[in-house]
Amino acid sequence: MARPKYRIVDVQRTADFGNHSRPVSRSRVPRLDSPSSYTATVGQRPPDSEERRHFEQHADFFDAAAPPAPNGAPPVAPTRASPVPSTGSSAKPTSPFVERSNPMGSGSAQTVSSKDPKAVAQAATDMRNVVRRKLTGYVGFANLPNQWHRKSVRKGFNFNVMVVGESGLGKSTLVNTLFNTSLYPPKERAGPSHDIVPKTVSIQSISADIEENGVRLRLTVVDTPGFGDFVNNDDSWRPIVENIEQRFDAYLEAENRVNRMNIVDNRVHACVYFIQPTGHSLKPLDIEVMRRLHTKVNLIPVIAKSDTLTDEEIALFKQRILADINHHSIQIFEGPRYELDDEETIAENQEIMSKVPFAVVGANAEVTTPEGRKVRGRRYPWGIIEVDNEEHCDFVKLRQMLIRTHMEELKEHTNNVLYENYRSDKLTQMGVAQDPSVFKEVNPAVKQEEERTLHEQKLAKMEAEMKMVFQQKVQEKESKLKQSEDELYARHREMKDQLERQRQELEEKKARIESGRPLEEKGKRKGFSLR
Structure with a gap:
């Protein structure tokens, strides 16, 4: 008999024939196109008795070709996974169940099932031939994050x-402290006569390119000088909201x-709203401004x-602020939670x-502690408050949330939620203002x-x-009843009166009979007359 051709495969397989199970791991198996070979592949017919004998005859060869387990450990039977359907034109799939290994590596397989009872019964037989696919070499898509x-x-x-x-x-001091740079130059205090109180809230933007460990960041700080500095602060939030909406409109137009x-x-x-x-x-x-801003920006x-x-x-003040909020x-902004977070x-x-x-303190100058350390903070007669010390203030947590851990989440929430809501409302309003004969964009x-x-x-x-x-029918029914x-009551009364008269007549007749008097005729008969 001619020796069958072999090829190397790197998938783990288990072939079950009745009560006999033989694992094959990274061994040489007969080619799929060999007439004297058998592979458990979905889409082919079940093996007959001759093919089973052939596989059992070569089982020792397959076991000998398998590499030994490390440290002399006994070989472990491979796990089951889904086979690849045959690509031949003559092959017809016979198994309605196909288990595909999860690409995320969670171990849970997706199962595609059929509701046909015959297909389900056939699938129970073919489940023995299911083989789990695994990557046997480096493909390259793991380099996508890089x-x-x-x-x-x-x-x-x-x-x-x-x-x-x-x-x-x-505000300016805290921004300089956050990014460890001088975005705002130090303010020179002029005389009282030079202080001009602004009449409205103005919007000022300062941009700077900063770099850290080769990573460049284009930082833009939008300041709102004049906010809350008036006797009448009605509509002081309006320039801020209009500026945010103008930025949304510019991005939508682009x-x-x-x-x-x-x-x-x-x-x-x-x-960042300062309280x-x-x-x-x-x-x-504060309440009115935050109510106007929380739907348009991460607060x-x-x-x-x-x-x-x-x-x-501070602890009591935080509780009261959260209660008002x-x-x-x-x-207010909360960091998202993901399923894969540890x-x-x-x-x-x-x-x-x-x-x-966050209870924060801003400081750009360095002071020397009694231990000789140079830290960013403020010196007071009773001690030194350190900006970067979590026991003194929440500046580190604010910087961690705003820059180190949640900067990308802030940008994603702005783009996917806040901007999309504004964009939908804007386009809906534009659609309503159009001609009714034209298709109007409608928010679902x-x-x-x-x-x-x-x-x-x-x-x-x-x-x-x-x-x-129902009430009308009830009233009609009540009136009929x-x-x-009333009719039955009137008839009853009439019959009762008639019975009473008959009783009286019978009593009178009884009395006359008992007294021996002849009964009087009820009416006089009229005599016959020829006239």
Whole structure:
């Protein structure tokens, strides 16, 4: 007999014939096109008795060709996985179950099943021949994160942050402390006569290219000088909201252009809102501004100049601020949770969110501690407060959330949620203003809400009509029953009167008979007359 041809395969297989099971691991097996060979492949007919004998005869050869297990350990039977269907034109698939290995490596296979009872029965037989596919060599798609990293580093990043708060709360100092650079030059205090109070809230932007370990960042800080500095602060939030919407409109216009090669993202990715350290609760101005901003920007509240409060006052102040935020349904930014996050990442995110609102202190100058260390902080007669010490303030947690861990999440939430909501509302408004004969873009959520409202109105109308018809029928039935009752009562009374008269007549007849008097004729007979 001619020796069959062999080829090397790197998949683990297990062939089951009745109660006999022989594992084959990285061994030489007969070619699929060899007439004297057998492979358990979905799409081929089950083996006959001759093929089983052939496989059992060569089983010793297969076991000898398998490489020994390390450290003399006994060979482990390979796991089952899905086979690859035969590509031949004459092959017809016979198994309705095909298990495909999960590319994520979770070990759970996806199963495609058929509802045909015959196919299910056939699948129970063919499940023995299922083989799990594994990668036997390096393919290359695991290098995709490295490709993305090189592209991102070459292109650089941009981040736009807005700072909102009253004057004198240390916004410029905190920004310089966050990015460890002098974005804002030191302010030179002029005389009182030179202080000009602005009449409106102005918007100022400062951009800078900063680099750290070869990573370039295009940073834009949007400042709001003049906010909250007036006697009448009505509509002081309007210039801020208009600036955010103008940035959204500019990005939307750039997306709608024919040439969209270089779109500059100037949308505000985060808004750091500075709260005055009063120690009581949020002021009405703070509540109104945050209510106007939380649907358009990622809101991050911070307590400015927290070194003016004690630890107990800060803890109580945070509780009151969070209570006001929850009471007015204000949404602040929270780090997203992913299924693949490990326990350390989850604990880190929870620790960051437990510090909101962040009690921060800003300082650019370095001071020397009694131990001789140079730190960024402020010197007071009673001691030194360190900016980068988590026991003194929450500046480290704010920087960790804003820059180190959640910068990309801030940008993604701005693009996928805040901007998309604004874009949908904007396009919907544009569609409503068009000619009714032209197709109008409709928000599916709004359309569904309108349909639900119309359906509820229709149900309420039908219910009212049914109640009215039911009441009308009840009234008609009651009137008929009352009429029948009156007729029966009148008839009963008439019959009762008639019986009473008959009783009286019978009593009179009885009395006459007992007294011996003849019965009187009820009426006199008229005599016959010829006249």
